Amino acid sequence: MAGPPNVVLFDVLETLIDLHPLATRLEEVGQPAILLEPWFLRFQRDAMALTLAGDTAPFDAVARESLRTETKYMLSERDIEYVVDGFSTLPTFDDAAPALKKISEAGVIVGCLTVNSPDKTRRFLEGAGLAVFVDHVVTAQDAGVWKPHPDIYRFAAKRLDTPIDRLALVAVHAWDCHGAKRAGALSGWCARLECRPGDVFLPADVTGDTLVEVADKLMSLPSPRT
Template sequence: MVARPSAVAFDVLETLVNLAPLRTRLEEIGQPAQLLEPWFMRFQRDSMALTLAGDFGSFESVARQALRTDTGHTASEDEIGYVLEGFGRLPAYPDAEPALRRLSEAGLRIGCLTVGSAENTALCLERAGLAHHVDQVITAEKAGTWKPAPSVYRVAASELGTSPGDMALVAVHAWDCHGAKRAGCLAGWCERLEGRHGDVFTAPDVSGADLVQVAERLLRLSSD
């Protein structure tokens, strides 16, 4: 029987906070709002590609280069910087705060494991009213590699003062949960983004329609 974790690390971008306001910033620099999805996907792909090649690039450098490419090199560096600044001002999803609060009140340590920059993540969590529930923020840059490399989840567990097997990763991305499982962690998948869990990925330990349901199901795991 799977034991209840003592710590939970939440993915941030698309799991705790909503990227949608970045559409407005894209429009304000003369780019189409629908560029958000391909740009974010390119950013994630390029980050993973660097990891597979044994290299590392900062959030700012990889996100900036991806946006240069997806705008067809028509956006200025100042305009790209304006869009990137928006990551620090993203709003939380409605289920984020109650899920964090529920786990924190139950005595679990709460972390955020993100590919975002430390500065933007701290600002975002503060503005979104989530920071006071979070014990630790672990970035890809701090870990020295990108998700879903196994070491990034192990670093998160260490930073939260526990072992991988005693930490759960919560995300809306099945690939992220898969990475956590492969690293020996537990995983809680929220179906808000993808609808159905991809069968090419390792099944999570719990899943739910929203983050609150995922949190409740993690707490119901055996404490033996």
């Protein structure tokens, strides 16, 4: 292990951002709130499938199409747009700002590695008051592939001019941390969403119940012996 990271990248959707308010938008267009989870899972699956097939996966286009499919094409395009536009209005989790601040104040480069567009991600960070802690935004649109393809983590390391083993990804998804590990990066997994990481994924370097706990543990990783 190379020691503490000099770059920490945070996943955004479900790690920094709470998706649950999208359920209210679904109800406002006549759909059940419980549709949120299968829609988001279909959205992720379809985007990953396009990446595996060697194609690009534009965030908005895939989000809209997966919502059309999940609702059996019963929604108008206006309603589809209304729900998908909700991604830009979502709140952050309470532990997001403290975790970003902790790493930033430690002198470590902080970034976001996400599948949304660069402009929308920056607008979200500004609106949520997180931009002051974030030095870089790297997206699937930049890299040309979705997570967890190893190339996106390698692209991020190259973009930020750091060895891959000095870059860490923080996420609430074990599959995302697995992708980072497979690419040679460090990872920090937060248990908020999945409770346990599961045996099929490579273990993260650090785990915690909150993003702040994960941040503390990443900053406390021992340096290699000389």
